[in-house]
Amino acid sequence: MKTARELQSEFGIDGTVSISEIAPGYPAIQVNNRYATANIALHGAHVMAYQPRGQEEVLWLSRDAIYRPGKAIRGGIPICWPWFGPHQNASLPAHGFVRNCFWRLDEIRELEDHSTRVILSTGDSEQSLSLWPFAFTLRLTIIIGPSLDLSLRMHNSSELACTITSALHAYFAIGDIARTELHGFEGLGYLDQLDANSRHIQVGAIRFVGELDRIYEGAIATAIIRDGGRARDIEISKSGSRSSVVWNPWIAKSGSMDDFESGGYRHMVCIEASNAGEDAILLPPDGRHTLGMSIAVNNR
Numbered sequence: 001m002k003t004a005r006e007l008q009s010e011f012g013i014d015g016t017v018s019i020s021e022i023a024p025g026y027p028a029i030q031v032n033n034r035y036a037t038a039n040i041a042l043h044g045a046h047v048m049a050y051q052p053r054g055q056e057e058v059l060w061l062s063r064d065a066i067y068r069p070g071k072a073i074r075g076g077i078p079i080c081w082p083w084f085g086p087h088q089n090a091s092l093p094a095h096g097f098v099r100n101c102f103w104r105l106d107e108i109r110e111l112e113d114h115s116t117r118v119i120l121s122t123g124d125s126e127q128s129l130s131l132w133p134f135a136f137t138l139r140l141t142i143i144i145g146p147s148l149d150l151s152l153r154m155h156n157s158s159e160l161a162c163t164i165t166s167a168l169h170a171y172f173a174i175g176d177i178a179r180t181e182l183h184g185f186e187g188l189g190y191l192d193q194l195d196a197n198s199r200h201i202q203v204g205a206i207r208f209v210g211e212l213d214r215i216y217e218g219a220i221a222t223a224i225i226r227d228g229g230r231a232r233d234i235e236i237s238k239s240g241s242r243s244s245v246v247w248n249p250w251i252a253k254s255g256s257m258d259d260f261e262s263g264g265y266r267h268m269v270c271i272e273a274s275n276a277g278e279d280a281i282l283l284p285p286d287g288r289h290t291l292g293m294s295i296a297v298n299n300r
């Protein structure tokens with residue numbers, strides 16, 4: 001892997017983009033353009049922060065996050081792939097393996113409208129093949145502009161069909177979970193992951209009174225986080241995804257995680273653009289699929 005210094009001389013853009021280590025051997029990209037600032041770790045192609053000018057931070061990142069190769073960052077936008085959630089073989093990592101390895105930085109470019117585009121990729125390796133027997137390439141395109149746009153292109157380069165479940169597992173920063181409502185899920189069916197994946201129907205907006213962990217089915221509408229603790233809405237739209245995961249670990253579960261800052265559950269909610277449950281994707285040999293997510297902030 002290239003060092004932060006080598007990446008800086010190859011990809012740095014004066015005044016807008018710099019690359020430096022946030023922990024030894026752990027490079028991250030800092031973008032500061034006319035629209036926003038953003039941080040992206042090469043480990044996991046993990047967007048850690050996105051803050052449009054004049055706004056508060058949009059993504060939640062745990063103060064106790066651990067920046068260590070092989071450990072997923074708690075907060076920001078982890079990429080869960082090629083499986084979402086725990087694997088039936090409990091010795092394999094939850095949420096797949098690409099959030100746990102360094103990706104390659106392919107491109108950083110200023111676009112015509114002065115947004116910044118960052119492209120990272122990864123593919124099969126001896127290690128990935130020991131966990132999952134398929135050749136693949138994954139490419140994540142991130143555009144930092146008036147909105148934050150992520151597009152994850154997956155390609156099955158093996159000779160066998162494979163089934164993928166995945167998620168852009170975004171953690172959003174909110175003022176107060178008890179005063180937060182999620183819109184855009186009304187009337188949808190969901191699988192309750194806290195109750196053996198039993199099926200239910202969402203009535204009205206989603207509100208939080210305890211741990212919540214659900215896969216919403218047929219979720220194609222724009223989701224809106226209405227945050228009573230702040231005068232802004234966050235809007236999340238998607239493509240290539242017919243399911244969304246909504247998660248807040250509440251007190252006991254967040255307390256059991258060593259990298260989840262104390263009390264942090266009050267200030268975060270996950271809405272994940274996913275291909276989960278029956279929305280799993282069958283990729284034939286040479287098949288491709290792109291999962292996309294766009295995040296924008298509106299002041300009220």
Ligand code: BG6
Nearest residue numbers: 094095169193213214245247272
């Ligand atoms: C969510 C799942 O997507 O991720 C939860 O629905 C899980 O069940 C959560 O607890 C966090 O997972 P992890 O592996 O990052 O602790």
